[in-house]
Amino acid sequence: MRSLTRARSVARQVRAQIGYANDKLYERIISYIEKHHQIEVQAVPSAALFGSKAEVRADDAALFYDEALEKDEFEKLFVILHELGHLELHHRLKSVDEVPNLIIGAIYASDGAAALARYNPRAQEEAEANAFAREFLCPGDEVFRRWQSEDRPDSRIIAESLNLPQYLVRAQLAEALALLAMGDGEQSTKKKQKFECDKSQLAAAKFVGAPALVNAGPGTGKTATLVRRIVYLLDEIKTQPENILVLTFSNEAAEELQSRIAARFGDDIASRIKVGTFHGFGVEILFHHGQFVNLDSNFGILDEIGQQEFVSRILAETECRRILRLSRLDESIEGIVKHINYLKERLHTPDDLEAALRNWQPIEEEKIAYLESQEFLNVFRKYEEIRQVSKLVDFSDLIAAPIKILQEQDEVRHLYREQYKWVLVDEYQDVCRSVAKLLKLLCGADNPPWVVGDPRQAIFRFRGAAPENVIRFEQDFPDVERFNLNTNYRSCPEVIEGANQLAALMQSNEDAALDFEAWRPHQDNPIAFGETPLSVAFGNSDKAEQLGIVAQVRKWLEQGASLNDIAVLARRNVDVRNIVLALGENGIPATTNGLATSEGAAGDLAGIITFPDRPRASIPRLAYALGKNRFAPETIDFAINLLLDHLEQESPSPLVIKGEVGELIAEVTQAGDVLAKEKFSGDAFNCICAFLFEGSDYLRRILAEPESAARGLAIDEIVTSIVRAASYRFSHPKDKPLVARRGFADYFRNSLSSNQPSLLPPKENVDAVRVMTCHAAKGLEFPLVIVAGQASSIRFSKKEKTFDWLPMQFQPDKENDRRQADSLLFVGITRAKRAMLVTYAGSRSGTSRSESRETADLLGQWVTAHNVFQDEFPPSTAQETHAEVELVWGGSLSQPLASRTLSKDSCTIRTYLNDFARIKFPSSHSPLYPIFFQLVRASLEQIVELAHSQISYLSEQEAENIFFEKWSQHESVAGHMHERLFGRIGRRYVNRFANAYGEVSTIDEYLDITFCDETTGLPLRLELVKLYRTTNGEVIAIAFRPESLNGKINEKGLLWGKFEAHRNSLVLLKERFPDLRAFVFSGEDGTLHEFQWTKPNYYNQGVQALNDRVDAFSRGVFKQKIEEYNCDKCTQRVTCPHWIKTGF
Incomplete structure (x- = not known):
């Protein structure tokens, strides 16, 4: 994001030089290019550009553009500005471009495949050139201020006044809103004290000549040590920045490292050091050397959504009915993708699985599992075959394919070892096991790896993280030199003592080799806050826990703490939202980031996306979104009734009603009219922007509210929705807008009912309590911390989480879930500088019939073994809902x-x-199961009738003919992607019924x-x-x-x-x-x-x-x-009257 911020800044500078007036703007741009860059701009036939739209040719000192662009003045202008962006930003005179994709280069294109694609060197430059062109033509902050002005112009009016396409104005308004919520991508602006490394840190930073493992516990200055190593490499060894490669787990961690390096060395040096994620580095290897694994430079990346769609299309080609739940095919597909990713993250191929199955001699109770494994193998093999032919890679391939290249291509391996003489790795416990193999190929005797990690902080096991990377480092890289950073610079002695106690309890036989030494506080560490800096508190219900958190925050504030000293870390997204609201309702400002919930603004937008396709489904949520905090629920319900009745009329006249009901109906109608225009031309991103910036005052009203927790949550959820819609557009470039919109709507509603934690922390420079998931808090620190929600449903925690379709030797360690929970608790507690409270609720409602919860094993052991101070919040028993x-x-x-x-x-x-x-x-694709069930049942009915009329059995062929006739003639079956799958199963069922139905009376x-x-x-x-x-x-x-x-x-x-x-x-x-x-x-x-x-x-x-x-x-x-377990998973929660009014 730092590079995009710079691109926008340079665009504003160039626009200031060229002038802001629109009159003769194109001519002034051409003049600037010719005078400032000594480049002549010329139109040429399309054939001269070999399929691109424009190209700067150094030899000719010319910028050639396709003469066909003369037919579209704006497209020509944007393409020229895109090229000017390359000239200004990249100091090179060669670029080949197609028509730019406006999503690329947006701050909200920061998720999934869109974010990964930027690691493609050309794609990163394309993103920066797009950001330049967009900001030059349509400065985001300027159009956003205008949109918010008293005149209240919508995006269409602004576009007409600027003589720009409406889609560009919408995109820039979305950009400005994202910047408002997320910041410009820069990290905290607060001044960090100058940090002098201690002896152990310096020893680690300056070590050369062998692989190095830096065992860095929480608060021990691992990032400072990593930056100090870069200082040593640049200033003392005098290596070139281009010879340094820094790899980490997440995009957020890479951004933080880039900022720290830039703060120390400046942007010029920082931009020459390669800093990124392992998956991003894999993209770069495949971009340059993909031909060795049958990929060209335009390979596609399948994110998890793409994988599921891909698997869905190939089911008809494989025999796999045993592993499919026909009535919930989407769930089965998710399970297949989960199994595939699990195997590929560990570099297991279909051949490996087949070999394991050959050696499996199943006993009687294992026979069903064995048959299911065989069928999963069929799908896995077909998936890999078609993916390779389609020139696609999934996230696991971004590690596996580079491994294959470096393994088999000696020259390429030598090239990378020569290029990157210094390989530094951060957060090594958070990457999958296959990364260790990639690292072994990337590093040799002359460029050994320098690695930082702590297996106790492995909180991403659900994404394939393998803390054994740290534990087995010596086996992977012999002659390792170990460095233990044992001075904690973050926390008071009491918190450090608690961390030592937890670490000792977490120590297992497997990681005993790490020689754990207790951390000790630095003499300048902060002192404890309050009488009990370490404590655990229990609430009998969720409400009791939330009110207890409010009371604790208020107590800290009364004792002199400031709002932004305090952080609340929760397990689930829904807990984050509820805590933010509880704080806000009690007058305590709170903020979060990256949240999307069914009850919040994300649920509003999930409801309106489908309005162009089915207004009836969207009207209730749309009416509540527009009527919230303005009209009584009864008024909104009455308006919904009238609107739904109006839809049923064959030739309805406009609804004209007076009063509040009429006012709301008019607003819903206006929004509906704008959304209806997007039916064939608008994807989900455009639908959201049309609603926010043209079809309603929904966003204006939120922005006009006084600062509050609810306002902050709403803005955050809106931006999260925009981010996800933009990412989906990027990963589905070939889908028609209508298809893409329906596909995203399905995905988005499902994602709102998932428990995947948000990984984005709130902005730091806000005067509010920061609330986030423990995952989002990784790498951060706060003076005062509450670690909330440390109990989970017994039903959920005891639910079988094994990979059912895999042989025993491929099954994951069943202790992983427990270890994940322990690591989350450890990470949460060790974020605290001066005081920490762990909280949990015994049940949802606190009643005797409410389902009990259990705490993490580590929490119980810690409290028992070390007599940790325990408190109990005042009970708050809610009646069963x-x-x-x-x-x-x-x-x-x-x-x-x-x-x-x-x-x-x-x-x-x-x-x-x-x-x-x-x-x-x-649905994006009508599921065939209801039709399948109906037609099979109708076929069985006809078989019964014929058998009794003939007083004889029907043959299998006769039964099959009955089903085939019904199946082949149904209008919704022909051409459906699952036609062959369900057809094959249907024929089997009717054949079996014909055999089973005997004794004809x-x-x-x-x-x-x-x-x-x-x-x-x-x-x-x-x-x-x-x-x-x-x-x-x-x-x-x-x-x-x-x-x-x-x-x-x-x-x-x-x-x-x-x-x-x-x-x-x-x-x-x-x-x-x-x-x-x-x-x-x-x-x-x-x-x-x-x-x-x-x-x-x-x-x-x-x-x-x-x-x-x-x-x-x-x-x-x-x-x-109302049962939490079921409602949390319900995809119809977005339009459920109970939950809509709960949010109301």
Whole structure:
């Protein structure tokens, strides 16, 4: 980001020289290029540029541009300015460019593949040239001030007044907003005291001649030691900056290092030192030498979203039904990608997995796992084959492919060893194990690695981090010289003592080789703050913990601390948001960064993105976004009712209503009109910008609010949404806007319901309590720290987290999750300078029925072994949350209600949204499973009818023909990416049913599976294949389930308690036909199982529960117990009336 800041600054300087007037701007630019750079600008035929749009040719002292650009004055102007950016910034006279992508060169293009692509040397320069051209034409801060002015011009009006395209103005407004929230990419502006290295640090910094491992615990000055080594290399050894390579784990860590180096040596020297991440360095190797692994310089990078889409497309080409959950295919695809990345991070290939499977002799209980492993191998192999042909790499390949190149190409390996005589590595415990192999190839006897790490701080295991990189360093690099940095310069003696206690408890047999020595405080370290600088506090509920945190912050403030002395570090994003709000509600300013939650502004934007595709799904969230803090919920709900009813009218006239309802309706209508224009031409980034800068006053109102926690959170979530939309655009350049918008909408809603922690810390120069995840706090320090949320759901923590489709020798260590939690606690505590409090809640609500939580093992051991001071927050018991939603947004059943919605595991609010209000988000690709299930069931029904009409069995071929006819003629099937996958499975299921359906009897009548409840009149649809009465009076019901029922049956048949989620149809029928016999066909098992009825008391309880829900639905009442575990994962939370009003 530092380079982009410089590019924007240079653009403003050049614009000042050329002049701000738009009159004859192009002519003045050409004059400046010719006079200042002695370059002549000429139009040439397209063929002369070999597919590019412009090129500076040094030999001709000319800038040639495509004469076809004369047809578009703005494109010509932007391309010329892009080239001028190269001339101003890169001091070279050669550049080949296509039409610039405006996203490249934006501060908000800082995530995923967009961020990685900048490590491609050409891409980095392209980003800087784009930033120059954008800022020259449309200075971000200037247009943002104008947009905020009293005249309230929107992006369209500003674009017209500047004679610029609206998309450029929108992009620059987004840039200005991002800068407002994130800063300009520079690190803290506060002055750091001059640091003189101690003896151990100097010894490490000046060591040469062998591999070096610097074991640097928290606060021991590792970054200062690393910078001091660069000083030594440049000033004393007199090496050239270009011969130094500094590698680290994250982009944020690389930015920090670049800033520290620039502060010490200046921008000119700093820009000549290669500083980056291992993955970024891999991009550079592949850019220059990708031909050795069959890649050209334009290879594509698959981020995790791209991987999932890629896997989705290849499923039809592999036999893998055992590892697919057909009804939740997206979850299965996520699992496949997770397995692939796990193996590739460890350099395991499909051949390695196949060899392991050949040696696996599964015992009886392992046979299913063995078959699943075989099917995963099929997908893994196909993934690798098609990825390579497609010239694509995933993040793991950015390490694996350079390893292959350096391993096999002696000349290339020699080139890099000669180029980078000094290789420095920071945060070595946070990179994956394969990086050690890359480092061994990059470094030889003449350029041994100099590495800094601490396995106790390995908090990125969920991303493949391998602390064993540090532990096994001596095995990887013989003749290692070790340096232990044992003086802590950060914390008071009490905090250091706690860190020593934790470190000793964390010491395992594996890392005993590190010879842990207790850290000691430096004489100038700060003194402890308060009477108990180390303490642990328990709250009986989340609310009690949050209020306890508020009380502790207030206590510190009363004792003389300032707001920005205090940091609260939490485990999850949702905890960060709740703590920020709790502080704000109690008058304590708080801030965060990188947050995106369903209840916040990110949820608002996730809702509006789909307006062009399905207004009905977006209107509720849009209305609440625009009406929040202005109108009562009842007013907003009434407006939503009117708007949704209006959508149903065939030729609606404009809604004209007076009062507050009318005011809100007018605003929603205006925003909808602007968003509707983006239907075919706007991706998600454009939709967000259209809403923020043209379609509404949503952002203006937030910016106009007084400084508060809620205001800061809203701005942060808006910028996070822009960042993610920009990254998605970058990684999907070939998608049409409509396809890209729907794809991002799916991804974004899913991401809001994930527990992936934010890695971005808040800005430092703010007068507020800083709240962030422990992951975001890595490398930072604060005088006073609260480490919050140090307990997790027992259900979640005990949930199996193994990689189910891998042989035992490939399985991860089951202790990893525990070690990850221990490291998070250790990192959190050691951020503190003067005082630290650990907090946790025993349960969500504090009631006896609320699910209990358990603390990290390390916390319990520490408190017990060292008598750490413990406190208890005042209890705050919340009653179990039961949401009750009536027909709040109107609606009625348009078809009979499926019996599955009556299950206690089915959310009643989701039933209201989907079946009554018909509020359901569109998908980027319509899932085939509902159609598949419907057509298989219809085929099984026809097989039953034909068998009874013929009084004979049907052959497999006859059964297959029945399914094929239905499948091939359905309009939504042809051309779908999963057509072959589901078609193949469907044929297998109907064949098996034809074999399983025996003992054909004479049928007296077929019975209707759709009926109205006798008491309430609610229309219900039983999810059955067939219901009939035989001539002997028996009533037979046949149900279908695709999944295996093994484990749910005994010698008598299918067990009542094992079929809870799907037995509603059978129970409802039992009430009508007491002698009912029910059978369930499993497509995977290929068998019919008779359903076993339970004891009368259990049966009656089940019947009563169903009747209660039928009665409530018939009255338009939807009651739901709110369970944190389920709601946190729900992708419909964005439009859930309960959660929208909770945020309200």
